[in-house]
Amino acid sequence: MNSFFKIVLVAALFTSLYSCQKDDGVTLTPDRPYGEVFVEDSTKIREFMDSHYITYDSDFNVTFTQIPNGGSQTPISDMNELDTIQRKIHDITYVIYYLKLREGSGENITRVDSSFVSYKGFTFNKTTTDNVVTYNQTVFDEKQFPVWFSLDEVIRGWSEIIPLFKTGTYTSQADGTISFDNFGAGVMFVPSGLAYFSTGTLSIPSYTPTIFTFKLHNLRRRDHDRDKVLSMYEYGNPLDTDRFKKSPIDTDGDGRPDYIDVDDDGDGVLTKTEIAFTYDQGGVTKTGYYPYHGALVDDPSTPYNDTFGIPRKYTGPLNSNNKPTPLPVDFTDVGRIRRHLDNTSKPPYE
Ligand SMILES: [Ca+2]
Ligand SMILES: [Ca+2]
Ligand SMILES: [Ca+2]
Ligand SMILES: [Ca+2]
Incomplete structure (x- = not known):
């Protein structure tokens, strides 16, 4: 600086x-x-x-x-x-x-x-x-x-x-x-x-x-808390064009806004763990991270689906055991609420 x-x-x-x-x-x-x-x-x-x-x-x-x-x-x-x-x-x-x-x-x-x-x-x-x-x-x-x-x-x-x-x-x-x-x-x-x-x-x-x-x-996008979600997406709902005129969101209400909080939903699991996925590359298991938005088209040279973004949070209605009913995971709807921003979600998600 x-x-x-x-x-x-x-x-x-x-x-x-x-x-x-x-x-x-x-x-x-x-x-x-x-x-x-x-x-x-x-x-x-x-x-x-x-x-x-x-x-x-x-x-x-x-x-x-x-x-x-x-x-x-x-x-x-x-x-x-x-x-x-x-x-x-x-x-x-x-x-x-x-x-x-x-x-x-x-x-x-x-x-x-x-x-x-x-x-x-x-x-x-x-x-x-x-x-x-x-x-x-x-x-x-x-x-x-x-x-x-x-x-x-x-x-x-x-x-x-x-x-x-x-x-x-x-x-x-x-x-x-x-x-x-x-x-x-x-x-x-x-x-x-x-x-x-x-x-x-x-x-x-x-x-x-x-x-x-x-x-x-020029500009450089930042990820202040290094949780693999860019700060520009964590500041507030990216669908809200006025979000940068407001205070940053703090999903778990611990006084630390999401963009500087490594566990945004306060469930004890790091955000970067929640948005990780594994894939096979030539017999070797590797870890990738869902981007906030997926790519428009799948790149055939990568061994994973590039169109996936951070999935929707787990929000099925409660069943007779008071557990959320599983819903199909949604990686693409632009209006979906990302699971790392949901303080009611608990792993496993899928
Ligand atoms: Ca971040
Ligand atoms: Ca927080
Ligand atoms: Ca964060
Ligand atoms: Ca978490």
Whole structure:
């Protein structure tokens, strides 16, 4: 992960810990209310968008320039590419502005994947002298060459905005370098409550909104708990397109969401055991794992059926012995509930 974000995260953790200590003789200023700071940040962000325009080159390197007196440039606030999302966090509804300069032609990234991004982050400061308003921009971090970091480990503004974009394409050049194209590219205007808030950093004052330009070059799906089910499928019901706006599901209610729980249904059997199957390969018994979704067509070169995904949970009606009546195992219905997410299922399943 990018060291900058790591440092910021660690700093945020320490701050929240220390702010709870009242009896060590140190007087600490309590954090300001999130709602009050958000109103203040929103005003600053809107003033910036009203007074600046952007230009960018073919590689989506963006420049922000203050509109001169009488200038006819289109302010950011009037751009067609400007959009907002709303998120209920900290008991208030945040409105986050962002520019979708290009969505990207590749895969959708989720907030539990790793992203390969280049970016630039800056703060801005407005001063008024003799009725003349001047803005200073201060770049606090920049990566011209992409770096990896996981979207569940960075500031909240990133976790919310980056998944609105897609990756692009890349081609290897003869000299060993890789060129990226058609990637998602944008700008986000992050209220401090979804970034560094009271903590700030060495170069970002407390309660200061930040602006990031970014390009999403590539992604890597993660399996946080290594239970053989990708985190993007464990976060919530994949049929629910809004699932990443909600809290992650916790099937067994032990306080540990499924994507970081090795035994999702809490039945004492590891998820990776529950989704394992064995097959014969040249007289040798091997172990495979059902993918969340099976393949569309069976690959004849593999000794197992590739169209199988994680089977349906065991849910027959109770028989006279109070045991579930066996049902045919279903590996393909997209609406099926996966057995590793079912806290009533017990092995054996079939
Ligand atoms: Ca997993
Ligand atoms: Ca759990
Ligand atoms: Ca899990
Ligand atoms: Ca289990």
